[in-house]
Amino acid sequence: MKDTTIACIFDLDGVLVDTAVYHYQAWKKLANSLGFDFSHAQNEQLKGVNRMRSLDKILDWGGIVKSQEEKEELAALKNTWYVDMISRMSASEVLPGSLELLQDLHDRDIKIALGSASKNSGLILERTNLTHFFDAIVDGNAVTTSKPDPEVFVKGAELLNAAAEDCIVFEDASAGIEAAIAAHMAVVGVGEAANLPGADLFIKDLTGVTVQQLIDLVAKKKG
Template sequence: MSDIKACLFDLDGVIVDTAVYHYRAWKRLANELGFDFTEEENEKLKGVSRVRSLELILEWAGITKTEEERAELAARKNSWYVDMISSMQPEEVLPGAREFLEEVRAAGMKTALGSASKNSGLILERTGLLSLFDAIVDGNSVTASKPDPQVFLKGAEALNTAPHQCVVFEDAVAGIEAAKAGGMKVVGVGSPEILHDADLVVKGLYELSTDLLYHL
């Protein structure tokens, strides 16, 4: 039986799905710049920082902008995105996520968010999940992106829990790598073919129970 004392969750694709809002905001920006932006291209931006996402979009469009112009475009995209997520509702939480968080806490485990999003606090507040987290480590408090383990190590530190006593829940390969690099157990949420390095892979948190965590 493993000694799991804390659960660290990625946000997007695990607890909520904000990809549609990112897509709409990037598409609006692309359209204003005179080109289109597809859902396939949007898939390539998952887990990628806002600055790098903009760089990729401009590369695909063959457009060159100064650093100052890029900063303005990224800020414009983010303001549209924040407007959209400000209207998020509790029913937008992914199936089973709220119930699993409640079960984890009822079992006496601590919970933290480990996300690249700089808007995670707002999203948790709008979806009614904020009270289910003991700590939030997000894009506002980390300097290195996944697969660097910094976000999860900071989460473990915030919970005063050793890395080997933590289990991470992730939907991206970079996140799986980050958890492993941090010496943590990891549950992949998504496709077993893609997330094969995880200790366990599920389609969603609705497939999980705390009993399963003790056998990782």
């Protein structure tokens, strides 16, 4: 069955797989090495934010000033620890409902893109056996600005040859929600509604999400 009325763009971390725990562990290790601690609440503020902006926030929280060269070295160190962790990921870490929805969209010939701030998305998709579902991958290696700038989603739609009004973004971070809204796309907030203002639909995870539900969401959004 072919359906070209919608296109779907998925964030990666916290939507399809849970790598947030590894980001947290790596950032916490870095903060501890600099002499201060790093909390889960602070980690929430880094969702959807690229590596250098995240580092700037963490250094601010620790009251530490570093040169640009030093910051690049710290970011690289954090990434080394993080990559070591995600290199041991497996398909068992795909979040509930993700595989079923991706398969359903794929079976319906609905175009799928990744829209992630991660520069390690290729490795994560490979380790979790999700690569083959994606018609386009836009990640931190392909954009110059991070969310809440809409660049990642705009590029995703362009690669899918889809109009913005036909796209649905799946996001678990407020910065990503803002980016999707700025891109004039429908957006599904994955997680707690209170943390995702502006989303058109709120879900705990991708379990039970149907293609028809998504088609109806786009139709309603168009008015």
